[in-house]
Amino acid sequence: MKNIFTNYKTLALALLVSLSGCNNILEPAPRLDISSEQAITDKRGAEAALLGAYSELQSNSYYGFEYPALAYLSADEVDWSGSYNFYQQFDLNAIPAENSSIKSVWAQIYRVINVANTIIEKVPAIQDRSLTDAQRQTILGEAYFLRALSYFDLGRAWGGVPLVLQPTTNKTSGKGIKRSTLEQTYEQVLADLEQAETLLPALTVRSRASKEAVWALKARLYLYQQQWAKAEEYATLVIGSGNAKLVKPYSAIYTGKLTEESILELAYDNADRNAHANYWLPSSKGGRYEWKPSASITADLQNTAVGGARSALIGSQVNNGKEIVYGQKYSKIGTGDDGAFVLRLAEQYLIRAEARLKQSNLSGGLADLNTVRERADLAPLAATDTGAALLAVELERKVELAFEGHRWFDLIRTGRAAAVLGITDPNKFRFPIPNSEILADPDLDPADQNPGY
Structure with a gap:
């Protein structure tokens, strides 16, 4: 995870970015000149950190564009018709480990994880009478959910990945973390969702994690694991809650x-x-x-x-x-305000x-x-x-x-x-781990690369 280690300064900005897509919860001007340790010491800092996590999730290197794009380009939904050949490589299912989009998406997902890790570590220790227990629980629940979503997305795209569960604040953070299996990665996703489920309220704000979002992601995870009864159980919880409804027309x-x-x-x-x-x-x-x-x-x-x-x-x-x-x-x-579903x-x-x-x-x-x-x-x-x-x-x-x-x-x-x-080569069913990660991270070696790359 060397790219995460060397980009830890991103965290300071991520903690303090105001996320307009989340109803402008943080109104005051952000403080850009303080460290992450100083930033998450009170209610305001905790809320800013959480908004930073959503901001990273919304990035064009994640849900704002590239993560879904790389998936639909790889399938039979979309034909490449442009000039950027690094996207054509997904359409052709011929992706080199040096592909720039693979590198940016991988790094961006770990940025979300890094901010979530920092919230999970620091928010329980905040002593601020203006931060109620319910607010603390919700902030933590959203952080656990965002980490779960991030590891789920890494797992289904790359297979097992290194499970970084502590903040990476300097170049030595995360030393000794090897690549996990897909089963271990999904176990971590489920563990985080179990935590989030106990902490989050019911769905009211559709741009934020909720109990229904936990159930929905659990249903999807169990579907991928072919645990059919569990997938049915959690999809039924979402449907039965009544807090989401199919809208008409489809458009x-x-x-x-x-x-x-x-x-x-x-x-x-x-x-x-x-x-x-x-x-x-x-x-x-x-x-x-x-x-x-x-x-x-x-x-x-x-x-x-x-x-x-x-x-x-x-x-x-x-x-x-x-x-x-x-x-x-x-x-x-014109407005750039298409949603990410x-x-x-x-x-x-x-x-x-x-x-x-x-x-x-x-x-x-x-x-x-x-x-x-x-x-x-x-x-x-x-x-x-x-x-x-x-x-x-x-x-x-x-x-x-x-x-x-x-x-x-x-x-x-x-x-x-x-x-x-x-596609007759099953090795193409996983994206390659970015070659830059293999070269830079002492805990990864060429044998950790997905087969065929």
């Missing part, structure tokens, strides 16, 4: 902000911009048009029996006599549908699948075969969660990547 999810469907959505504005639209939109709309919806997903979305109302995700125009298509989930290029309710219905089908509950699985289809103005399916129903859930996830970064990971976890994407 309201992304044309609006922080709709009732969002369990955790990162909100942006003109000062804190989401970069997606610049890469999706054609030049006539102010974008670079670096990539476009694939022919496969365009056909599915425009198929009235599959896409339904989700056909709104595809835009088109004629350039020099030729029609071009582009994605519209991220289109607010980390957790939303439709996914929970589809998690429960898949989990129920895997437990031979065909009627229950179809009921959840059809709830999502109904919102998209589609007729219910009446499959009589569990295998066919599971393929229907796979297709539904493709179109319902399009361009949000799920498809690549779905095909890997279900063992369907080879059949769907035609």
